[in-house]
């Protein structure tokens with residue numbers, strides 16, 4: 001597959017032209033990468049209105065992902081999520097009133113900031129019953145179907161995979177959405193690679209009409225590189241607004257380093273990536289088995305994550321992360337229960353270290369009780385998300401916050417999954433969770 005952005009920048013670099021333009025480093029290698037860091041010089045195209053090399057590269061990505069249209073982001077899935085929600089408000093021309101989105105509660109805080117910026121209403125889908133982590137929010141297709149009938153939302157928004165690698169039954173949820181004519185939007189920040197499994201488990205192949213992928217999370221792309229995918233129907237209905245929606249939330253100086261990285265990734269994906277993935281997966285299964293035999297609980301997850309819980313061996317997730325770090329292994333995330341290890345084919349040369357660690361005879365400790373989070377009562381909304389986010393506010397200790405209105409965008413457990421969202425009344429149950437996650441103060445709306 002060709003790499004038009006990389007080719008252009010390479011030629012520009014080699015031309016030796018005197019750079020009397022931005023950026024101020026002028027191509028001098030301070031970090032080393034500066035010669036490749038350019039701006040919109042003639043021929044370099046324009047990410048906000050691409051007609052040349054960027055348009056060609058985005059078309060390459062769309063072909064690889066089987067999308068009706070793919071747009072690059074140099075500002076992560078965060079930018080794509082905001083744009084995707086903006087496009088959802090344009091789905092049915094002429095529909096009026098404040099747009100209402102039906103969303104699973106384990107949405108990343110970026111979703112909440114998008115709702116504040118776009119003044120959207122959210123009807124939250126809460127998980128059925130108790131769960132072990134706020135990161136997961138198992139919602140059933142029947143629950144979504146019932147909520148669509150009740151709420152007539154403008155869109156349904158799910159996070160899949162979530163931070164622990166869990167996912168609702170997207171194909172069945174998509175069928176329910178299609179039946180009601182409601183677009184399904186998916187935050188697939190953690191799952192760009194799912195397209196290249198056999199068969200594909202990518203949300204666009206399971207029925208999402210739009211989704212974001214953080215290319216940088218699971219593919220060999222620089223931090224910030226992401227895709228917004230539109231299926232064919234979305235490309236027809238809202239495609240003409242898509243670049244405008246991305247520009248609304250993006251910088252006017254997109255990084256050409258990240259654009260080159262996305263461009264080069266197209267070639268990487270087209271040259272044997274599915275085979276590399278297929279070769280990696282059995283290695284990960286072996287490692288999971290080894291870790292389970294060593295006494296760690298291996299939680300179900302998407303194929304490129306290994307999620308380990310150690311309470312039965314006496315370790316919290318954070319303590320387990322500490323043990324791994326002592327062995328020179330850095331996890332992606334750890335909380336009170338589990339650690340999340342994210343693996344890609346680029347880890348293959350180093351994976352022996354994890355095998356070696358799994359075989360270590362670590363000291364046994366008294367088991368810690370398994371922790372189940374009590375179901376949270378449905379949140380009580382006292383202001384819109386936007387009003388709560390923009391209201392004058394102050395920081396108060398958690399024990400004085402109960403009954404007050406949350407003014408933090410989200411009060412979140414790591415990694416940015418909300419316990420409380422701005423505009424909601426802080427309940428005693430929320431306050432108990434703040435304390436459990438080590439928060440001692442939260443921002444509340446000033447009362448007159």
Ligand SMILES: Cc1ncc(COP(=O)(O)O)c(C=O)c1O
Nearest residue numbers: 075076077078108110187189214
């Ligand atoms: C589930 C989820 N969605 C969205 C985001 C935002 O993605 P990005 O960092 O690419 O902007 C993250 C970031 O960690 C995430 O975990």
